[in-house]
Amino acid sequence: AQSVSQHNHHVILSEAASLELGCNYSYGGTVNLFWYVQYPGQHLQLLLKYFSGDPLVKGIKGFEAEFIKSKFSFNLRKPSVQWSDTAEYFCGMFSGGYNKLIFGAGTRLAVHP
Amino acid sequence: GAVVSQHPSRVICKSGTSVKIECRSLDFQATTMFWYRQFPKQSLMLMATSNEGSKATYEQGVEKDKFLINHASLTLSTLTVTSAHPEDSSFYICSASDRAYGYTFGSGTRLTVV
Numbered sequence: 454a455q456s457v458s459q460h461n462h463h464v465i466l467s468e469a470a471s472l473e474l475g476c477n478y479s480y481g482g483t484v485n486l487f488w489y490v491q492y493p494g495q496h497l498q499l500l501l502k503y504f505s506g507d508p509l510v511k512g513i514k515g516f517e518a519e520f521i522k523s524k525f526s527f528n529l530r531k532p533s534v535q536w537s538d539t540a541e542y543f544c545g546m547f548s549g550g551y552n553k554l555i556f557g558a559g560t561r562l563a564v565h566p
Numbered sequence: 567g568a569v570v571s572q573h574p575s576r577v578i579c580k581s582g583t584s585v586k587i588e589c590r591s592l593d594f595q596a597t598t599m600f601w602y603r604q605f606p607k608q609s610l611m612l613m614a615t616s617n618e619g620s621k622a623t624y625e626q627g628v629e630k631d632k633f634l635i636n637h638a639s640l641t642l643s644t645l646t647v648t649s650a651h652p653e654d655s656s657f658y659i660c661s662a663s664d665r666a667y668g669y670t671f672g673s674g675t676r677l678t679v680v
Contacts, residue, residue: 487668497610497659497671543609547669552623554600554661554669558609 455480457546459557466534466564474529474560476518476544480551486527487545488518489556497543503527514538539564568594568664572672579650579679587645587675589660595640596662600669601633604657613658616643650679 460475478484488500501512508520518529527544544557569592579585589599597618602610614635615623622635632654634646643662647654659674 485668489671496673497661499668499670502668545669552598553612553615554663555612556610561607 455546455548455551455553455555457544457555457557459542459544459560461560462558464560464562466562468536468564468566469533470564472529472531472534472538472562474542474544474562476527476529476557478525478527478544478546480525480546480548482548482550485547486518486520487547487554488512488516488527488529489543489545490540491543491559492540500529500542534562534564536564536566538562568662568670570660570662570670570672572660572675574675575673576676577678579677581651581679582649584646584648585650585677587647587658587660587677589643589645589662589672591641591662591664591670594662594664596643596664597640598663599637599643600661600663601635601643601645602659602661604659604674606657610659613645618643647677650677652679655679 456479458477486503489497500516501510503510503520511517516531542560547554571590573588599616601613604610613628616635616637618637624630637643655678660672661669
């Protein structure tokens with residue numbers, strides 16, 4: 454079976470702090486990996502995606518993620534967060550074998566000025 | 567970029583009635599669309615995978631007779647909540663697949679059954 458785990462449910466940071474949100478997936482085959490962000494009252498927006506190639510993926514708003522196949526991980530990072538990054542972040546996985554796009558439980562990030 | 571339009575954004579209906587939610591890909595063709603349900607402060611739970619021209623694939627525990635999915639064209643999928651009950655109140659979100667952009671999400675539909 455396939456699954457996505459996000460270990461940090463709530464993260465609180467001060468502005469300018471560095472961010473790393475964990476994401477691990479469970480699936481033995483080829484996967485496409487995503488990070489989406491949901492700002493309060495808004496719909497999901499794509500931050501970045503990994504299909505193949507360079508495992509270090511750069512997305513919008515200064516976010517990046519690294520696909521480490523041996524660890525089944527796709528952690529999201531940002532060197533310096535801003536108050537406007539306050540949102541919920543979802544890690545998603547699509548596997549061709551199951552033909553499904555599923556998500557982890559989400560991480561609620563609060564950035565204090 | 568790819569845009570997915572979901573309509574209506576909010577709907578209130580009486581218990582026992584049916585509600586249809588539309589999901590349209592505006593500038594690309596989507597052979598596959600996904601329907602999710604999101605409870606307050608929780609993640610997106612995949613309900614079903616909608617494939618154009620064929621029957622939807624439902625996740626375990628999702629009643630296919632209650633949540634009817636139709637994907638009659640490459641740009642439109644509909645979710646009909648039949649005989650709605652208060653426990654069906656939730657936030658429903660669709661997503662359409664576009665190879666260039668990945669998966670684009672609609673803005674969601676908040677259903678309230680009274």
